[in-house]
Amino acid sequence: xxxxxxxxxxxxxxxxxxxxxxxxxxxxxxxxxxxxxxxxxxxxxxxxxxxxxxxxxxxxxxxxxxxxxxxxxxxxxxxxxxxxxxxxxxxxxxxxxxxxxxxxxxxxxxxxxxxxxxxxxxxxxxxxxxxxxxxxxxxxxxxxxxxxxxxxxxxxxxxxxxxxxxxxxxxxxxxxxxxxxxxxxxxxxxxxxxxxxxxxxxxxxxxxxxxxxxxxxxxxxxxxxxxxxxxxxxxxxxxxxxxxxxxxxxxxxxxxxxxxxxxxxxxxxxxxxxxxxxxxxxxxxxxxxxxxxxxxxxxxxxxxxxxxxxxxxxxxxxxxxxxxxxxxxxxxxxxxxxxxxxxxxxxxxxxxxxxxxxxxxxxxxxxxxxxxxxxxxxxxxxxxxxxxxxxxxxxxxxxxxxxxxxxxxxxxxxxxxxxxxxxxxxxxxxxxxxxxxxxxxxxxxxxx
Ligand SMILES: *[C@@H]1O[C@H](CO)[C@@H](O)[C@H](O)[C@H]1NC(C)=O
Ligand SMILES: *[C@@H]1O[C@H](CO)[C@@H](O)[C@H](O)[C@H]1NC(C)=O
Ligand SMILES: *[C@@H]1O[C@H](CO)[C@@H](O)[C@H](O)[C@H]1NC(C)=O
Ligand SMILES: *[C@@H]1O[C@H](CO)[C@@H](O)[C@H](O)[C@H]1NC(C)=O
Numbered sequence: 539x540x541x542x543x544x545x546x547x548x549x550x551x552x553x554x555x556x557x558x559x560x561x562x563x564x565x566x567x568x569x570x571x572x573x574x575x576x577x578x579x580x581x582x583x584x585x586x587x588x589x590x591x592x593x594x595x596x597x598x599x600x601x602x603x604x605x606x607x608x609x610x611x612x613x614x615x616x617x618x619x620x621x622x623x624x625x626x627x628x629x630x631x632x633x634x635x636x637x638x639x640x641x642x643x644x645x646x647x648x649x650x651x652x653x654x655x656x657x658x659x660x661x662x663x664x665x666x667x668x669x670x671x672x673x674x675x676x677x678x679x680x681x682x683x684x685x686x687x688x689x690x691x692x693x694x695x696x697x698x699x700x701x702x703x704x705x706x707x708x709x710x711x712x713x714x715x716x717x718x719x720x721x722x723x724x725x726x727x728x729x730x731x732x733x734x735x736x737x738x739x740x741x742x743x744x745x746x747x748x749x750x751x752x753x754x755x756x757x758x759x760x761x762x763x764x765x766x767x768x769x770x771x772x773x774x775x776x777x778x779x780x781x782x783x784x785x786x787x788x789x790x791x792x793x794x795x796x797x798x799x800x801x802x803x804x805x806x807x808x809x810x811x812x813x814x815x816x817x818x819x820x821x822x823x824x825x826x827x828x829x830x831x832x833x834x835x836x837x838x839x840x841x842x843x844x845x846x847x848x849x850x851x852x853x854x855x856x857x858x859x860x861x862x863x864x865x866x867x868x869x870x871x872x873x874x875x876x877x878x879x880x881x882x883x884x885x886x887x888x889x890x891x892x893x894x895x896x897x898x899x900x901x902x903x904x905x906x907x908x909x910x911x912x913x914x915x916x917x918x919x920x921x922x923x924x925x926x927x928x929x930x931x932x933x934x935x936x937x938x939x940x941x942x943x944x945x946x947x948x949x950x951x952x953x954x955x956x957x958x959x960x961x962x963x964x965x966x967x968x969x970x971x972x973x974x975x976x977x978x979x980x981x982x983x984x985x986x
Contacts, residue, residue, distance in 0.1 A: 587623040588614055591783035593756040598645035598697070599744040603658035603672065605829035613640050620782050632676035633662070633669070644698040644742070650709045650724045666693035690729035691720055699743035699750060701763045704811060704873050712763060714740040719766070734766035738773070747824060747833050798984035801977045803940040803951045805851040805897070809858055809871045816982065819847045823983055832983025841869060843877050850898035852907055854920055861885060864893035889918050890926040897941035899948065901962065908962050910938055915966055931966040
């Protein structure tokens with residue numbers, strides 16, 4: 539798993555021209571107040587542009603509403619994973635009015651869809667003030683005292699990161715200061731203090747594709763946003779993962795995304811929370827979060843008990859059914875996927891069909907699941923007891939890779955192409971294949 543994570547992260551920098559992970563600084567922040575005022579911050583802040591490949595301890599990292607990631611250090615920032623530093627005030631102009639501060643302590647992108655007046659705004663923290671930006675423009679009435687907007691949160695923060703409902707229990711923000719973490723509930727404005735003493739002091743924090751990273755020094759550590767738990771081998775050097783640094787940082791240099799023409803899905807599904815996933819070999823890709831980029835992670839990262847690839851996946855109610863060979867795993871889907879006790883079980887025993895299957899799908903608000911095995915489609919009513927194959931229908935394809943049914947109808951995937959039908963019955967009855975559509979970079983995070 540560690541090796542996989544490594545090789546995956548290799549392609550991170552390249553994968554996303556649009557999205558960026560972020561990082562933060564300690565040197566400046568930790569300097570005593572008077573020293574900050576009287577001493578120049580050193581060559582990297584004044585004479586020359588800082589070079590993040592030489593090792594920079596970032597002050598803050600945040601995505602914007604378009605999915606670009608900004609890394610901040612002193613009065614400079616980097617936009618995205620590739621490229622050189624520029625003055626922060628060239629993008630966030632009003633920060634210049636407070637330029638004497640010369641840095642930001644922390645930043646995050648607010649996730650709170652219930653309130654359009656704050657959702658997707660970027661919040662910057664400077665000493666005891668908070669600034670809210672949208673569309674790169676300072677919102678009226680800002681800056682304000684941090685405690686006015688975020689009661690219970692201290693000044694002179696080190697790091698901050700959004701944590702949407704589903705990943706945290708409620709829409710929240712995690713704030714970091716020294717060895718303390720504050721979990722702030724956006725709606726109720728309640729604060730829970732956490733002592734995650736196993737975590738290093740984070741100088742910046744970043745959420746990227748449902749993963750949470752604490753940056754410290756030139757390193758980062760991935761943690762769980764609710765428990766603070768760290769799994770895997772950390773810390774890792776930021777330069778191998780979150781930026782492209784060439785020589786000596788081979789990881790960031792040579793990898794690339796899968797070409798769309800090489801894609802062969804094994805399964806695809808959308809759960810009741812609207813999360814869409816594509817499965818390919820032992821990896822999965824989230825399909826509905828493209829704003830912030832796309833990246834393949836090992837299936838076992840989200841569905842711990844699954845090793846290797848899967849054959850078919852479908853969602854029914856708040857459960858996700860994963861078929862591997864002749865076995866079926868049923869996961870409860872909440873913030874995380876939890877295997878239901880007693881699983882995996884033989885597919886035959888659970889659904890009355892022999893594995894393996896090529897694809898399985900269920901249309902929204904229906905109880906009938908369709909399995910495809912070679913040129914046959916089988917119908918099983920999940921509301922019936924016992925569950926048995928009700929109908930067997932031939933389909934006009936010799937072999938398919940994956941199938942999906944959503945509000946737009948059925949999609950049948952074969953290699954890098956897919957065919958759309960209005961319904962499973964129309965798929966079964968149609969004599970003429972529709973024109974195939976290509977798996978596209980926009981929808982599948984691959985490379986043209
Ligand atoms: C964003 O700001 C630019 C000018 O800085 C303006 O032209 C544009 O209309 C704004 N977009 C939105 C969505 O407010
Ligand atoms: C972490 O922060 C605490 C203050 O909360 C400080 O005492 C400690 O020295 C810091 N540790 C490191 C390694 O900087
Ligand atoms: C956290 O830092 C404070 C100093 O700010 C220190 O007194 C305390 O022992 C630290 N706690 C841990 C668990 O390191
Ligand atoms: C990064 O982590 C390694 C251990 O993996 C440690 O030896 C090194 O000192 C750390 N460097 C920085 C700058 O944090």
